Amino acid sequence: MSPRDLFGAALRGLGANKMRSLLTMLGVAIGVGAVIVLVAVGNGSGKAVQDRLEAMGTNLLTVSTSGGGGGFQRGQAGPAAQQYSLTLDDAAALADNRLAPDVAAVAPVMTSNGTATSGDVSYTINQVIGTTPEYLPATNTPVSTGASFTKQDVDGSRRVILLGQTAATELFGRANAAVGQTIKLGAVDFTVLGVLASKDSTGFNDPNATAIVPISTLRATQAGYGPLNQIVVQAADKDKVDTAQAEVTQLLTARHQVPATTTSPYRITNSAQILQTSQDTAATFTALLATVAAISLIVGGIGVTNIMLVTVTERTREIGIRKALGARRRAILGQFLIEATLLSLLGGTVGVIAALVVSRFQLAGVQPVLVPSSIALAFGVSAAVGLFFGSMPAHRAAGLRPIDALRHE
Amino acid sequence: MAADALIDIRNVTKTYGAGETAVHALRGVSLRVEAGEYVAVMGSSGSGKSTLMNILGCLDTPTRGEYWLDGTNVARLTEDQQALVRGRKIGFVFQSFNLIPRTSALANVELPLTYAHLRRTERRQRARRALELVGLADREDHRPNQLSGGQQQRVAIARALATGPRILLADEPTGNLDAHSTDEVLGMFDELNAEGRTVVVITHETEVAQHARRLVLFSDGRIVSDEKVTR
Numbered sequence: 001m002s003p004r005d006l007f008g009a010a011l012r013g014l015g016a017n018k019m020r021s022l023l024t025m026l027g028v029a030i031g032v033g034a035v036i037v038l039v040a041v042g043n044g045s046g047k048a049v050q051d052r053l054e055a056m057g058t059n060l061l062t063v064s065t066s067g068g069g070g071g072f073q074r075g076q077a078g079p080a081a082q083q084y085s086l087t088l089d090d091a092a093a094l095a096d097n098r099l100a101p102d103v104a105a106v107a108p109v110m111t112s113n114g115t116a117t118s119g120d121v122s123y124t125i126n127q128v129i130g131t132t133p134e135y136l137p138a139t140n141t142p143v144s145t146g147a148s149f150t151k152q153d154v155d156g157s158r159r160v161i162l163l164g165q166t167a168a169t170e171l172f173g174r175a176n177a178a179v180g181q182t183i184k185l186g187a188v189d190f191t192v193l194g195v196l197a198s199k200d201s202t203g204f205n206d207p208n209a210t211a212i213v214p215i216s217t218l219r220a221t222q223a224g225y226g227p228l229n230q231i232v233v234q235a236a237d238k239d240k241v242d243t244a245q246a247e248v249t250q251l252l253t254a255r256h257q258v259p260a261t262t263t264s265p266y267r268i269t270n271s272a273q274i275l276q277t278s279q280d281t282a283a284t285f286t287a288l289l290a291t292v293a294a295i296s297l298i299v300g301g302i303g304v305t306n307i308m309l310v311t312v313t314e315r316t317r318e319i320g321i322r323k324a325l326g327a328r329r330r331a332i333l334g335q336f337l338i339e340a341t342l343l344s345l346l347g348g349t350v351g352v353i354a355a356l357v358v359s360r361f362q363l364a365g366v367q368p369v370l371v372p373s374s375i376a377l378a379f380g381v382s383a384a385v386g387l388f389f390g391s392m393p394a395h396r397a398a399g400l401r402p403i404d405a406l407r408h409e
Numbered sequence: 410m411a412a413d414a415l416i417d418i419r420n421v422t423k424t425y426g427a428g429e430t431a432v433h434a435l436r437g438v439s440l441r442v443e444a445g446e447y448v449a450v451m452g453s454s455g456s457g458k459s460t461l462m463n464i465l466g467c468l469d470t471p472t473r474g475e476y477w478l479d480g481t482n483v484a485r486l487t488e489d490q491q492a493l494v495r496g497r498k499i500g501f502v503f504q505s506f507n508l509i510p511r512t513s514a515l516a517n518v519e520l521p522l523t524y525a526h527l528r529r530t531e532r533r534q535r536a537r538r539a540l541e542l543v544g545l546a547d548r549e550d551h552r553p554n555q556l557s558g559g560q561q562q563r564v565a566i567a568r569a570l571a572t573g574p575r576i577l578l579a580d581e582p583t584g585n586l587d588a589h590s591t592d593e594v595l596g597m598f599d600e601l602n603a604e605g606r607t608v609v610v611i612t613h614e615t616e617v618a619q620h621a622r623r624l625v626l627f628s629d630g631r632i633v634s635d636e637k638v639t640r
């Protein structure tokens with residue numbers, strides 16, 4: 001029997017019971033579609049996180065003292081901890097090109113929080129950052145309207161403030177209306193110099209619910225003269241992140257006379273590492289989704305087996321007739337295998353098309369990004385599913401003795 | 410003469426089941442049919458005629474005994490070789506027609522030619538000729554459920570003839586047909602036999618048996634008489 005004859009016979013077989021064939025195809029289509037879409041969603045969410053992190057700048061190092069996070073709480077720490085506390089002098093030393101040649105920019109960071117009021121509107125800003133103007137370019141935080149504060153503002157401890165989008169909108173209704181206004185932060189009046197450009201969230205916190213003030217002002221009015229929470233360091237180049245990190249560690253270790261025997265009290269996170277971690281997380285997430293999808297593909301495959309078993313049983317007499325007319329085992333096997341494969345391939349095609357359509361839309365807030373290999377894989381697997389899950393019923397049909405098949409009722 | 414019998418079954422038995430419930434459908438049957446013979450097989454219901462016919466058609470295997478077809482022991486053939494024998498040497502006509510449903514008359518007739526690996530165009534030609542032979546050229550696109558019983562049986566005969574087999578086996582081919590259709594079918598068998606084909610036909614009707622040259626009588630799994638038909 002030529003392939004064309006086998007194909008014709010298989011198509012006629014499928015056509016004989018259209019509704020049943022369609023429903024079985026649907027099962028495979030859902031499985032294949034789920035694989036492609038869910039992998040695309042996993043991939044898309046990974047890409048989204050990666051984009052945001054890359055927007056933050058990949059040559060960024062954040063230095064903090066390990067143990068206990070940031071801030072004034074650290075005032076309660078013992079004398080040893082105080083010895084290692086980060087200071088403005090550390091920041092100045094790191095900014096020195098001779099001491100750390102691969103460091104491009106340095107910004108000391110202190111954080112606080114406080115309730116801002118404008119007239120009778122008040123809004124609690126979770127993160128008030130005290131820093132220097134270098135902070136903005138280093139962390140990729142541009143000002144969208146107005147202007148940044150300057151070194152003179154820092155030197156003069158001027159009461160000026162930059163508001164995040166959310167903070168500005170909450171206080172003034174429109175973000176643009178904030179520039180030039182005066183707000184009260186705690187008991188102190190601040191002039192709004194500018195509003196920061198909106199940032200995408202990388203986590204649970206709203207990155208736009210912030211305010212930035214000169215570090216000297218923050219110390220004088222809110223946070224006091226304790227240690228720094230962080231020093232933000234920008235490496236001179238993407239490729240120099242590692243050497244910059246080494247220089248920072250060495251310099252701080254020397255400045256604070258950290259004994260070689262103790263583990264370093266400084267925690268330096270670099271954005272490339274964070275990126276790596278989040279990519280790993282995304283990969284796990286994708287694998288999880290792919291597993292779920294694979295299960296639905298298997299369920300679809302079982303549907304193929306089921307329907308082929310029914311078909312073989314229904315057409316046992318036909319198989320007997322074919323054998324009586326000289327059909328060899330291979331011809332019967334081929335007919336039913338092709339029928340099963342066709343069933344799942346057609347289902348697979350429908351699944352691929354549906355997946356291509358569905359993945360154009362955002363799903364659960366994620367823009368799916370198609371992985372071409374997942375399409376090829378899902379399609380290949382659907383063909384394999386037909387062959388694999390169809391082979392049992394097909395073998396059963398082919399193995400029938402002619403007389404038994406003919407006598408079947 | 411002994412060596413070149415076309416069909417030669419030797420002491421064949423067929424037992425269904427085992428123990429107390431065992432049914433002995435054939436209890437030692439020996440039969441030789443020469444090429445070109447026209448044999449009618451008669452006997453009461455349940456005497457084992459169909460069982461014998463299925464063995465002759467390589468659709469079933471005997472429990473004991475040997476079946477030599479055209480000089481070869483069928484039991485020695487592989488499954489595929491038996492399929493080949495069924496497709497090329499034997500044409501089988503069933504009482505219940507056994508056409509494949511939802512498939513045109515032409516496609517039904519083409520089927521054994523397909524399994525015999527003939528090319529498409531030649532298949533078409535041969536199938537059309539076979540349908541012409543049984544007088545159904547104008548019905549080639551009809552499906553079995555669009556044909557009368559007699560027409561269906563003629564399609565089945567066309568199908569059995571399509572590969573040009575040397576042997577035509579028919580198990581009560583006229584059992585479901587009226588007198589007119591019966592005459593038509595029998596006329597066809599006569600012609601085929603006149604062409605030199607070997608015909609073995611099971612029947613309950615003496616009228617059918619009258620067309621044969623030889624009559625074999627069955628009773629309870631045994632051949633009880635085997636004689637020439639005098640017309």
Ligand SMILES: Nc1ncnc2c1ncn2[C@@H]1O[C@H](COP(=O)(O)OP(=O)(O)OP(=O)(O)O)[C@@H](O)[C@H]1O
Nearest residue numbers: 425426432433434453454455456457458459460461
């Ligand atoms: N598959 C089977 N399993 C068990 N017994 C069977 C089977 N096929 C046939 N028999 C038995 O074998 C015996 C012979 O059956 P067979 O069909 O050969 O009779 P027959 O001569 O063709 O009868 P009829 O003229 O009614 O067609 C019967 O008793 C029947 O019950």
Ligand SMILES: [Mg+2]
Nearest residue numbers: 458459460580
């Ligand atoms: Mg019978």
